[in-house]
Each structure stands twice: as C-alpha cells, then as structure tokens.
Amino acid sequence: MAQFSRRGVVKGVAGLAGAATFGFPQIWIKNSGLARAAGGEIKVGVLYSLTGTTAIIETSLNQATLMAIEEINAAGGVNGRKLVPVVEDPASDPATFAEKARKLVIGEKCVSVFGSYTSASRKAVLPIFERYHNLYWYPTLYEGRECSMNVIYTGAVPNQQQRDFVPWLVKNFGKRFYLIGSNYIYPKEENNVCKILLQKLGGEVVGEEYVPLGHSEFSSVIEKFKNTKPNVIFSTVVGDSVVALHRQYKAAGLDPAKMPMASLTTSEEEVRAMGGEFALGHFTSAPYFMSYESPENAKFVAAIQSKYGKNAVTNFVSEPAYFQVHLFAQAAAKLAGSDLTPPTIREAAWGQEYKAPEGLVKIDGQNSHTYLWPKIGEAQMNGQFKIIEQSKEWVEPDPYWAYPGQVCTPKGMVEKKA
Amino acid sequence: MEGQHKHPIWAKLVGYAAFCVVILILPLFITDDYLLNKLARYLVFGLVAMALSISWGYAGILNLGQAVSFGLGSYCMAMALKLRTIPIQTGAEGLPDFMVWNNVKSLPWFWEPFHSYGFAIAAGVLVPTILALLIGTFVFRARVTGVYVSIITLALLVVINLVVIDRQRLTGGFNGLTDLAPLELFGLTFDPYAHATYYLIAVSLGAALFLGLAVVHSKTGLIMQAIRDDENRVRYFGYDVAAYQTFALCLSAAVAGFAGMLYTLVMAFASPTFLAVPVSLSIVIWSAVGGRASLLGSAMGAIIVTGVQGSLSDTPAFLETWTLIMGALFIIVVLFLPRGLISLVDRIPLGGSARRRAAAATGAASRSGINAG
Known part of the structure; x- marks a missing residue:
C-alpha cells in the first residue's frame, strides 16, 4: 500500500x-x-x-x-x-x-x-x-x-480484509460492483481477490478502473458510476485521491445509502483530511478502528493521546x-x-x-x-468509524489466497502438487 | 574576477590525479561493508553531477532532466539482472515476478535482448544518448534556449516517470525492479558490498573526469564554452551551434546513463524514484554547490553534499532538522560562493598563474597605451 x-x-x-x-x-x-x-x-x-x-x-x-x-x-x-x-x-x-x-x-x-x-x-x-x-x-x-x-x-492481506466484507456488501447492497483503484500492484491484487469472491457469490463487475497515483479529477469516473449504476463502489484508491473521490462523489449528488463506497484503504486519517460529512455513510473493512471497544484499545488510545497530544489518532x-x-x-x-x-x-x-x-x-x-480480526466500519460525521460487523474468530492470513496451489512456507514459496 | 586565478592545466591535472588517488586508496581504511557501499553510492552521484557539469557548466544547457539518463541507465542494468534472478513462482527461465502478478503471459519483446549483458550495458549508455540526440536535434535546431530548454527537459522527465509508473506490467511500476541477481562479469561478482563494485565505480569516475577534461579543453570544448557565453557571436563566426549543443547534451547523457547502471549495482534495485524530479534537482544542487563550471568541483559537490546529508540525518540530534540545515547550507553556498566550493581553490595563487596575470596586465597596459597614443 x-x-x-x-x-x-x-x-x-x-x-x-x-x-x-x-x-x-x-x-x-x-x-x-x-x-x-x-x-x-x-x-x-x-x-x-x-x-x-x-x-x-x-x-x-x-x-x-x-x-x-x-x-x-x-x-x-x-x-x-x-x-x-x-x-x-x-x-x-x-x-x-x-x-x-x-x-x-x-x-x-x-x-x-x-x-x-x-x-x-x-x-x-x-x-x-x-x-x-x-x-x-x-x-x-x-x-x-x-x-x-x-x-x-x-x-x-487481501483474504483477511475481504472474506467477510464482500459477502456482507452483496447481502446488504447488491451484486453489481464497480472496482476503482489507484494504478499500482496493491489495488490490482485486491481486485483479483474481490473478483474471485464475487464469482462465488454470483456477483458482477460492471466496471474496473485504475487512476494514476495522486489523481484528483474524478468527474469522468463519477459519470461512469451514474451510467453503470453499481450497487457498490469497491475502492482501493489511496492517499490524496481518496479525499478528492469522496468530495466529488458528494458534489455529484450521489447517495451512500444506495451506492456506498466500500474501501480497504480509507482510515481515520483520510476521513480527517476530507471532513466527516464527505465520508459519512461509506464503509471500510480493516482489523482495527480507533473506536473499537476493548480494554486493550482504551489503554492504547489513552497512552498515544497522553504522549502525543489529545488530537492524536490511531489507525x-x-x-x-x-x-x-x-x-x-x-x-x-x-x-x-x-x-x-x-x-x-x-x-x-x-x-x-x-x-x-x-x-x-x-x-x-x-x-x-x-492472524487478525477483520471488522466492518461505517464512517461517521465525527471522523470515527462505527463498527457494524466483526469477525467471530481470528482470520488466518493467506498471502496466496487467490492462487490455488501456491503456499508460503518457512522454506519459501512452494507449489502444492495438484 | 577579484581574487580568482586561472590555474594552468598542469595544476588541474595534479588536482584531478590527487582526487583519483584518494578515492582509490580509501577502501584500505574502510573495514565496514556498509560504509564502503555508502561511499560507492556517493561516488556514483559524483559521476552524474560531473556529467551535468559538461552540459550546464561548459555548454550553458541547464538540463533539468538529467535523471532521465540516470534512470534509464539504471533500468537497463536492472532488466539484465532481473532476468538472471530465478523467480520463486515460475522457476528458472521464468517470467519476472511482477509480470506474473500482472498476468503477463510471455516476456515482452523489448525485454528479450536484455538476456545479454553486452546488450544491456550498451543500451544503458546508448538509450540515454539517442534520446539526448533526438531532444537536442529538435530543441537546438529550433533555437530554443535558456530556461525553455530546462522546461522541456523537466517535462520530458515527468512524462517518462509517469509512463514507467503507469506501465507496471512492463516496468514493475511504482515498486520498480527489485530482487535482482548480482552482476557477474570477468569472473568478478559486483554485488553492493564487494570491493570490486567500489573499484569499478572509482575507476569509472576517474576515467570520466579525465575524459571530460580532455573534451572541455579540446577545440570542441572551447566552442562549447563560447556558446555558453555568447551563442549568437559563435553562430556569426559560422559554427553550427546546434551541433555543439547536441554533442554536449549527448556526452552528458551517456555519462549519466553509465552512472545509472552503476547505481543499480550499488542499490540492488531500480526504482522510478531514480528518474524522478527530486533526483534531477538534487543533481543540479550538487553541481551548483561544488561548482558547475568544474568537472571535479561538481563531482566533489555531489560527494560532499550527499555525505553531509547522510551523516546529518544519521545523527540523532539532527533527526528532525536535517532537511532544514541542508537547505540553509545550500542558500549560504549559493549566496556567498556563486561559483561553488571549487572557487575556494581558485583563490589559491599559483606561481604560474601569477606570472601570466602580470603578463596580461602589462599587455593590457601597453594596448591602452597604444589607444591613448
């Protein structure tokens, strides 16, 4: 990333x-x-x-x-x-x-x-x-x-962020996905995984597009959203582009309740940069959100804020x-x-x-x-995420999930005999 | 200029030779692999700054796209080394890993010849040179000068950088070319920590300095300097100004491409950040700090600036302020030593030059005497 x-x-x-x-x-x-x-x-x-x-x-x-x-x-x-x-x-x-x-x-x-x-x-x-x-x-x-x-x-890794997220999106919003990402290896790999999951669920990719890193002009992309009418905009756009995409989405009058952006890369940091009103109603899947309630997290957030200032955020x-x-x-x-x-x-x-x-x-x-604990968060006005779903158990990391037959072992990557 | 001496050529040769001796014996005092590697890296920067000095300092062409040549050289070497890595996914003779990731089915045509070291090394020098030839021909024939040349070369750099990042199926994109085999040539292994690599770089820098010196003191070199000082006057003398400018740009690009190849050996990867604007501007700064009108000055400028930068950012006390300190140093040097650090050396009086100055003064006096008479 x-x-x-x-x-x-x-x-x-x-x-x-x-x-x-x-x-x-x-x-x-x-x-x-x-x-x-x-x-x-x-x-x-x-x-x-x-x-x-x-x-x-x-x-x-x-x-x-x-x-x-x-x-x-x-x-x-x-x-x-x-x-x-x-x-x-x-x-x-x-x-x-x-x-x-x-x-x-x-x-x-x-x-x-x-x-x-x-x-x-x-x-x-x-x-x-x-x-x-x-x-x-x-x-x-x-x-x-x-x-x-x-x-x-x-x-x-992709299987941990997407295993629960994609089925949840299909169930709640629908099967038509538009994949939008920044043009480098991370978004392409995430989308490879997403397409496999969608295929299993009977979903459909209505558009797949990669914008240059740092891209900030999304009007043609948003026009395509309007034309193809996806149920979900699956976003792996990173950095400043995240801010631009969210702002232009709202300016174009699109509605997160009908066509939400589902992101793997939008954290509290990006939401703070764009302003809560632009992130409101969009979703992110990640193992950790600052708002997660656990004694360990309360201690972690308090320690960071007492050391680095009360406005410091964790992500x-x-x-x-x-x-x-x-x-x-x-x-x-x-x-x-x-x-x-x-x-x-x-x-x-x-x-x-x-x-x-x-x-x-x-x-x-x-x-x-x-092994991590994937969660689905919905962005709130105050810049935090409301945790809607969380995995019932830790999820095993599988860096070669999308490539059957390939497995990472302590001896390096090996091909499983078919 | 007051306090400046025009040193005779023998004094220059002695200075250049002394520098070469120093860089060649330095490894005797270095026991740490990491320091040797770091030093080798600084010498590569010295080489690319010296290359800029040929076009900027001697021909007046401020090439802000110097990193294009440097980066292309680096990629040419990296492509050859990448093809010698055995990818864990596809095994020997397999596709480079990033192509597998991008669902590329077979090796793209322009990668094929890089199986040969000979081709790759030739390409590392020739690709930047041919590109410089094209740019030079179009730009200088159209009599584009000054800041517009800088703008065009800068724009070219940005375009090539974008293409390399965007065509990741073919180039490795943002991550660049990583996981490279070491270069094996003439029974020697040039890996980032080997003494062989250091000596290759030191000898290259020394050879380039003397070659450069020979060129700038040749008739061609003198015409280049004349063009720098007054392009139109040289043109009225009947010289083909564009041809000399193109030559300076090409020579500079060839040396920079070679430096790029060496850089891949030192770093063990190639990255689009090698052909990006920050590197290009750094080269200009090194050359300006050292003295753009001196090959040795530019090379030493690069070594000094990157050396100071490296040790400042290594020092815990300057961890968060080193960029500020570097900026302040640049401003001080440019304000008070506009001809760079090398101008300090020019202030050292030498017997020969003093005599010549005296002779020149006498000549001037007698000429004015004639005029008066």
Whole structure:
C-alpha cells in the first residue's frame, strides 16, 4: 500500500519547528558505539519516514513503535535487558530506505528492524535483510503474494480484509460492483481477490478502473458510476485521491445509502483530511478502528493521546506497528541472551500470541503473517468509524489466497502438487 | 574576477590525479561493508553531477532532466539482472515476478535482448544518448534556449516517470525492479558490498573526469564554452551551434546513463524514484554547490553534499532538522560562493598563474597605451 500526501510536507515543516523548540526524547541514543558496548541492551532499528511525502502516516507508526518500546522497558525490558531503538529517517525515498537499512543491519547490528509503510520501500530494503539474514517487521496491510523468510508481516492481506466484507456488501447492497483503484500492484491484487469472491457469490463487475497515483479529477469516473449504476463502489484508491473521490462523489449528488463506497484503504486519517460529512455513510473493512471497544484499545488510545497530544489518532497501520513490538519482545524473551539473533527471533516469533487492541493476534508459524480480526466500519460525521460487523474468530492470513496451489512456507514459496 | 586565478592545466591535472588517488586508496581504511557501499553510492552521484557539469557548466544547457539518463541507465542494468534472478513462482527461465502478478503471459519483446549483458550495458549508455540526440536535434535546431530548454527537459522527465509508473506490467511500476541477481562479469561478482563494485565505480569516475577534461579543453570544448557565453557571436563566426549543443547534451547523457547502471549495482534495485524530479534537482544542487563550471568541483559537490546529508540525518540530534540545515547550507553556498566550493581553490595563487596575470596586465597596459597614443 502506498499513500501520498501533500500534507506530509506541511507536517514535515511543522515537525522541524517543533523539534527545534522542544528538543528530543531521551530514548534516542546519543552515541551508537556506546550502546553496542553495553552488553545488557538489545538494539532494534526503527525505520519510518519522518520527512517527505508519507511522513504524516509514518510518523504515527514511528510514535506507536517508540511507545511500545518504552512500555516494554518500563516493565523491565526483555529478561532484564532494555530495548534500545535506533531511529532513522528514510525520508519517504526507497533509495534512502536502503541506505538506512544497511546502516541498521550492518553498521548498528540491530537484531530486528521495524519499518516501512509502502510496499516500494519494503521491496527496496528486502535484499539487505535476506543477504544478512536479518528480520524486518512490516506493519502495513498489503497485497500479499510475498513469502520472504526475513519479514514478519503484521498487517492484513487481501483474504483477511475481504472474506467477510464482500459477502456482507452483496447481502446488504447488491451484486453489481464497480472496482476503482489507484494504478499500482496493491489495488490490482485486491481486485483479483474481490473478483474471485464475487464469482462465488454470483456477483458482477460492471466496471474496473485504475487512476494514476495522486489523481484528483474524478468527474469522468463519477459519470461512469451514474451510467453503470453499481450497487457498490469497491475502492482501493489511496492517499490524496481518496479525499478528492469522496468530495466529488458528494458534489455529484450521489447517495451512500444506495451506492456506498466500500474501501480497504480509507482510515481515520483520510476521513480527517476530507471532513466527516464527505465520508459519512461509506464503509471500510480493516482489523482495527480507533473506536473499537476493548480494554486493550482504551489503554492504547489513552497512552498515544497522553504522549502525543489529545488530537492524536490511531489507525489500522499504527496499531500493528504497536503490537508487533510486543510480539518481538515476547519472542526475544524466550531466548537466552547469547542466543539472540534474527533467525532465532524469527523462529521464536512463530506462534506467538498477544492481546492487541484489536483482539488476540498470533504470528503464523508457516508464512510469518498474522492472524487478525477483520471488522466492518461505517464512517461517521465525527471522523470515527462505527463498527457494524466483526469477525467471530481470528482470520488466518493467506498471502496466496487467490492462487490455488501456491503456499508460503518457512522454506519459501512452494507449489502444492495438484 | 577579484581574487580568482586561472590555474594552468598542469595544476588541474595534479588536482584531478590527487582526487583519483584518494578515492582509490580509501577502501584500505574502510573495514565496514556498509560504509564502503555508502561511499560507492556517493561516488556514483559524483559521476552524474560531473556529467551535468559538461552540459550546464561548459555548454550553458541547464538540463533539468538529467535523471532521465540516470534512470534509464539504471533500468537497463536492472532488466539484465532481473532476468538472471530465478523467480520463486515460475522457476528458472521464468517470467519476472511482477509480470506474473500482472498476468503477463510471455516476456515482452523489448525485454528479450536484455538476456545479454553486452546488450544491456550498451543500451544503458546508448538509450540515454539517442534520446539526448533526438531532444537536442529538435530543441537546438529550433533555437530554443535558456530556461525553455530546462522546461522541456523537466517535462520530458515527468512524462517518462509517469509512463514507467503507469506501465507496471512492463516496468514493475511504482515498486520498480527489485530482487535482482548480482552482476557477474570477468569472473568478478559486483554485488553492493564487494570491493570490486567500489573499484569499478572509482575507476569509472576517474576515467570520466579525465575524459571530460580532455573534451572541455579540446577545440570542441572551447566552442562549447563560447556558446555558453555568447551563442549568437559563435553562430556569426559560422559554427553550427546546434551541433555543439547536441554533442554536449549527448556526452552528458551517456555519462549519466553509465552512472545509472552503476547505481543499480550499488542499490540492488531500480526504482522510478531514480528518474524522478527530486533526483534531477538534487543533481543540479550538487553541481551548483561544488561548482558547475568544474568537472571535479561538481563531482566533489555531489560527494560532499550527499555525505553531509547522510551523516546529518544519521545523527540523532539532527533527526528532525536535517532537511532544514541542508537547505540553509545550500542558500549560504549559493549566496556567498556563486561559483561553488571549487572557487575556494581558485583563490589559491599559483606561481604560474601569477606570472601570466602580470603578463596580461602589462599587455593590457601597453594596448591602452597604444589607444591613448
């Protein structure tokens, strides 16, 4: 998944001003050589963009990660050893991601790195983690179809977001879908899955269209909505385009009660950017919403807001960014200090469970993806989502769901014998 | 200009040679794979900035599309390496993974020749050169000059970037070409951390600097500089101005394409961000900071700027302010050293140039004497 935001630039500038005024949290180590010398510490990398186009969302991931690290350290660390985050700013640029990942893996010798929002940045750092047998923890929902032994994936894959969502849409609104997405691999994969589900349900695709990333002129698309009269507009548009699409939809006088947009990518963050009145009545499927009621989530939201301001929001990427650090700590706690290497951590992570804000999650021991709790939310005037449905059980991650015969295992992807 | 000295060519050669010696012996002092890789990356930037200096500094063509050549070179190399990766879905001889994902059934025709390293390396230089030839021919024959050339090259960059991202079935789109095999040539493996890769890049940069120096000091180079200073006067002398401008653009594109190929080796992937506007503008900034009218100055400008940028953003204290500091540094350099950092070197007086200056002054005095008389 990728998102683009001009707001990110504004945020970056604001961030600069803020940093100059308030100084820096103490947890950033001042001298990396010192930290390596101290044997009682575990170094982990934190690789989310603090500047550039995706800074606004990635800063929230950075904050959720650092908060989890503080919590773990406050509770005594991992078997008495403190986690030491090494924070880098890859500046929303794949090449810089690669440079900083090299520093974290080779230079700093971190045992794991938490990072990335876009698939492009994950793909850019992957060769480094594979070459040096290190471990990357990736919190974003993404298109699946990847089976790296050096990544722990804690975001949703298509089968988790869509398994309940598409049947629910068909039941409540009808069988005619219009698929609209941004033009890159994530929307295409999601739509591949959607088409398979629709076929099983006797549904019909009345239109499929991809707009360039950052596209903001939807009048011709909306004209097609009016002509084809779908029951559901299935949207995998990302970033600023989400805001434009929702605003132009409303301006064209379309009615969410008859032709709702059903999105896999619209979070509290996008709703806040467009304004609640434009999102009102549209639906999103995700494992986490800020409004979800559970003791763990209440604690999570309160902690984020007390640390980063009462207007701070949590979203379906920042929640996995937070809980994956706890999963890491649990895995590390199973190992003797001398035995703490990325491959042993990976093995220890398989099967780990953690009571996350969204519910009890578990890392799959075969494909290194995560069992999650899909929910369907309806956007409200206040920018929050009202949770309408939620899965009765956790949903197994299957990154190759749409491709029968292909399975991700700890030995890499294997073709099942037919 | 006050305080500036025109150094003789031998002084330049000594300076260039010293630089080459330094970059060649640096690896002896570096034990860390990661630092070597980082340094190699900075040298590639040096090469592409030096390429811009040929067209901008010496021929007055501000090519804002320098990243087109750089990116095309990078993709040519990446395509060859991608075809040598064994995809986990389709096995040996199979389609690249992203094509499988995009339901492409067979390898597109223009990918076929990239099975050959020879073709890929030639393409990495020739594709940007031919593109520059086309642009140059159309633009300079039509006597488009100055800022309009910059606008056209910038527009071309944006168009090519959009096409690469949009045609993801053929190009890998937004994610670029990832999961590449290392280059194996002459029994050497050029992977991102190998000393072989570093030396390949250092030798390339050294060779390009001397080649560039030879060109800019040739008759062609002098005419290029004359065109930069007064295009019409050169035209009235009967020179084919457009041909010289096109030559400068092509040479610059060829070197930048080669730099792009090296960049793929250092990064182990190719991304549409390599042929995007931010990279293109960075190249201009590097060259401006180092000194656009000096090949070595531009190369060093790139190395210094990216080096400072890398260490600033690596320093926890500057984690959130490094972009601001970089911006301030650029403004200071451009305001107070409009000819770039290399102009500091020009202020060093050398025996030879001082004598020549004295001679020039005498000559001027005697000429004015004649006039007066």
